[in-house]
Amino acid sequence: MAIPKDIRIDLPPEGIPKRWYNLAADIGQLEPPLNPGTRKPASPEDFEAIFCKEIIRQEGSAERYIDIPEEVRDNLVYLNRPAPLQRAYRLERSLKTPAKIYFKREDMSPLGSHKGNTALAQAYFNAEAGIHTLTTETGAGQWGTALAMVSNLFDIDCTVFMVRGSFEQKPTRKALMRTYGATVHASPSPQTEFGKKVLKEHPETTGSLGIAISEACEMAAKDPNICYSLGSVLNHVMLHQTVIGQETMEQMRIGGIEPDYLIACAGGGSNFGGFAFPMLGEKIQGRTDCQFIAAESKAAPSLTEGEFKYDFGDTAGFTPLLMMYTLGQEFIPKGIHAGGLRYHGMAPLVSAAMDKGLITARAYEQLETFEAGMAFARTEGMVPAPESCHAVKAAIDIALECKEKKEEKTIVFCMSGHGMLDLYGYEQYLDGTMQDSSV
């Protein structure tokens, strides 16, 4: 098969965006986070124990654009930005669809996913504020790895509380964080008061993301030179991820590509928001009628089955309450390979876009997403991360709908990461031992 020359649209290093796009400027007044004690709107001071001032400012900002500091732009090169936009010709051909399918390649980062974009920005602002250590929690390890890696770029330390179950079951993920120089504790740990308390009450516990968040926040709150870093959900995280969508828009402009569908998987919302928000701003301004689809897991279907209400960000109820689509703070999802899609809630900005009818969502079972990932690997040559398989599945479904209707639509989706660290999932799929979350 002859490969057309326009298969990949690259941008030069200067193509890294100069400012972040803030959807909060265009989507209308957001419901504010509430202080968990008083249930009144949280003030910036409520966050000062764990976040540096610039991060808090960005979190509450309604400015449409926020300049990306030169040093952050320069360092994005270490995440292999700009990322290519590629056309999935071979997938199109195998589906016999008249639709065009493009994908944005966040898998090209040395971290294997999009997570580094906000990690890098957060590490920079904290280093500028004189913070010497960042703490965070991690489940499967992707976010902890991203923060561990970028901390080196700004000569700060990184401490990761890793859910004990993953700590024991995923030694190579732990090894990767340690290779990047991070200190990794199994959570609950004896390093914090909260961890000690949990260990005393439940010495055999395998931990939870909620417990790990509590430990990371406690460590940050105790020392003014230590801050906490979060990898999804909050407004400033969405903001930093908009480099993805802005690059994509520029690449679509260069390629003369007018999208009918923009698709990304959504767990906490950072990948979907980063990819979709810049174009969603165009939609709010009436400059496109592109449809936006969030692909989520049926194991944690916050957008398709959740309720839009105030809820805690964590399980224990320590964090501020956020106005979001949620399955409830106590919701415990089934164990699926797409660990990044197991969150009980959804980013307030993504939730607001859903509430206003600007975006739609589709939820998928595990098996059908891996089937899509297999089809993608065999046609396009790269193995998608289990999370990204949800976006692939949605893109394939829409391409097949186009075939049915004989419509030459243009589909653009975000390949949020590769699956090189998730091959156990593919093995289970191939061996026929994988189950859907409904089973």
Added chain:
Amino acid sequence: MAIPKDIRIDLPPEGIPKRWYNLAADIGQLEPPLNPGTRKPASPEDFEAIFCKEIIRQEGSAERYIDIPEEVRDNLVYLNRPAPLQRAYRLERSLKTPAKIYFKREDMSPLGSHKGNTALAQAYFNAEAGIHTLTTETGAGQWGTALAMVSNLFDIDCTVFMVRGSFEQKPTRKALMRTYGATVHASPSPQTEFGKKVLKEHPETTGSLGIAISEACEMAAKDPNICYSLGSVLNHVMLHQTVIGQETMEQMRIGGIEPDYLIACAGGGSNFGGFAFPMLGEKIQGRTDCQFIAAESKAAPSLTEGEFKYDFGDTAGFTPLLMMYTLGQEFIPKGIHAGGLRYHGMAPLVSAAMDKGLITARAYEQLETFEAGMAFARTEGMVPAPESCHAVKAAIDIALECKEKKEEKTIVFCMSGHGMLDLYGYEQYLDGTMQDSSV
């Protein structure tokens, strides 16, 4: 730290070379391979049972350039070619060296290493010849993965004989090949006569690369529509890999970079040859006095401790004899994480360059190479493959020699692959349980 704008030199898709460079044209008459039965120079017909005609023609060619078919060039995009050339500013700074260090990014392939460059070319020529199935052997799985992936691009099947020990210990590598659609057999297998014989005599064996080669060749020899594919050592493999070195030369030209040292790790020689040969041709023509360094493992130090003589390519003695630096066909290297550097011999073209004094070699122990890999991960943000750690170690050593001598030399090395599938090695290093091969 401000990041200079010239940190990365990209080439556009049109920057993929239009022809392969053949060192055989410049290095002088090579000693021919010998028929294992007659010990006389092997004829092209000797190879026809397992290779297609075009591959055999390339193997024996002395033309300086061989055109790369348009379809091969187009499909190299699926390996994310052209690959960037990047400057390791942060590593330089951490070493306090006046030397400049650049690295070629073969880690950017979706396969994680350089192996796809020749796999793709071989799959193309075999598909053109009407071959419907390619067979090969694989140890750790990198080469098998590369052939499995590219076979899809040309709609042919791929059967991999994987050394039983790896098959059982590295299920995710096997899963990756199967995800790409390959049939994977544990070797020795009941699929071949030779496999059955070995299994009968040694039912508990964990297999060997030699046995797996024999099985793959047997399957190819039995059916005219099946051919065998080899991932290193032979001349046509070196040829296909020269896209690496040619891209690097063009990037050096664009960046005004004049290298004093070119460094690559060497196991069978395909990575070293592909990276170094185009520039080595320039050296033979008197157009550069750059030094070339092959970084090998002390576990299999063919160039530094081997003998230049005729030897078999496999353990069993079924293959033609090749004139090469070798530790002997029966040499069994210690188990090291750099599985790609455990071969007993060295490609005839690399060996000839060594014999003529055109290149030098340095051998390293496992621990010091992982130490170098750790330093690289923490400064430059990507984790090198264990094989590539040998090149990193050589680059660091030379940069430190430059510091000692206050010399502003320019070092360019090949990052042959990333270490995302080798994190167990890093874990061992971090835990202090790793040993050198001399222990």
